[in-house]
Amino acid sequence: MNEPAGLQANKKADDGGLWETVKVIVQALLIALVVRTFLFQPFNIPSGSLIPTLLIGDYLFVSKYSYGFSRFSIPFAPDLFSGRILGTEPKRGDVAVFKLPRDGSTDYIKRVIGMPGDKIQMVRGRLVINGQTLEREPVDKISTTDPYGRQTQVATYKETLPGGVSHLIIERDGDTGFYDNTGVYEVPPGHYFMMGDNRDNSTDSRVPPEQGGVGYVPFENFVGRAEVIFFSLDEGVDGWQVWKWPTAIRWSRLFQPVR
Numbered sequence: 001m002n003e004p005a006g007l008q009a010n011k012k013a014d015d016g017g018l019w020e021t022v023k024v025i026v027q028a029l030l031i032a033l034v035v036r037t038f039l040f041q042p043f044n045i046p047s048g049s050l051i052p053t054l055l056i057g058d059y060l061f062v063s064k065y066s067y068g069f070s071r072f073s074i075p076f077a078p079d080l081f082s083g084r085i086l087g088t089e090p091k092r093g094d095v096a097v098f099k100l101p102r103d104g105s106t107d108y109i110k111r112v113i114g115m116p117g118d119k120i121q122m123v124r125g126r127l128v129i130n131g132q133t134l135e136r137e138p139v140d141k142i143s144t145t146d147p148y149g150r151q152t153q154v155a156t157y158k159e160t161l162p163g164g165v166s167h168l169i170i171e172r173d174g175d176t177g178f179y180d181n182t183g184v185y186e187v188p189p190g191h192y193f194m195m196g197d198n199r200d201n202s203t204d205s206r207v208p209p210e211q212g213g214v215g216y217v218p219f220e221n222f223v224g225r226a227e228v229i230f231f232s233l234d235e236g237v238d239g240w241q242v243w244k245w246p247t248a249i250r251w252s253r254l255f256q257p258v259r
């Protein structure tokens with residue numbers, strides 16, 4: 001038996017509405033993929049290695065175009081090509097996201113300290129680049145957790161890198177931390193030396209990959225440059241716990257540039 005004309009028209013309208021919905025969803029996903037791959041990607045900070053610059057619970061946007069594009073710019077890092085397209089080298093002092101060289105998949109965020117060919121060393125807590133001990137000006141102490149999880153006031157400094165970029169660092173264990181005295185690291189061509197601003201609580205390029213560290217980071221592994229904090233929650237509060245937001249949001253950190 002043939003369906004009444006009205007039912008056929010309603011069925012076509014429903015099918016058309018469903019198809020339009022599917023198209024809108026697909027278009028939205030494609031736009032999101034393009035934005036994430038070529039423009040900006042959100043990241044959250046799970047560790048305290050960049051305190052006081054970045055805190056646990058900060059959410060930030062990373063610009064994907066700042067250093068050009070490699071296979072690590074694409075979700076799941078398919079092995080489609082090597083090197084970088086439209087590559088622009090990182091600058092000393094940039095806070096950058098990169099893929100951990102020893103596994104090629106874990107996202108790390110640190111500060112660019114050493115450029116290709118640089119000689120880097122820590123001597124009694126002071127950073128030495130190419131034989132020059134960097135200026136380090138004491139500022140007001142900040143509160144952070146010690147190795148036992150207790151809140152404590154720690155030595156805080158404004159450090160100035162070659163080229164003039166200044167940023168804050170902390171020395172949680174004073175100038176006698178485990179990696180406050182090192183040998184000389186000579187950065188290979190095409191690689192960078194990355195460090196956290198929380199000098200005594202950062203697994204970075206001072207720690208070789210065979211010891212579970214970062215080592216030297218190839219240019220290809222860079223994902224993007226940290227630009228701005230768009231959201232921030234107190235440590236221990238997850239983003240999905242919206243009922244805690246009114247008291248947990250760090251309002252003063254919202255929309256602050258990452259420097």
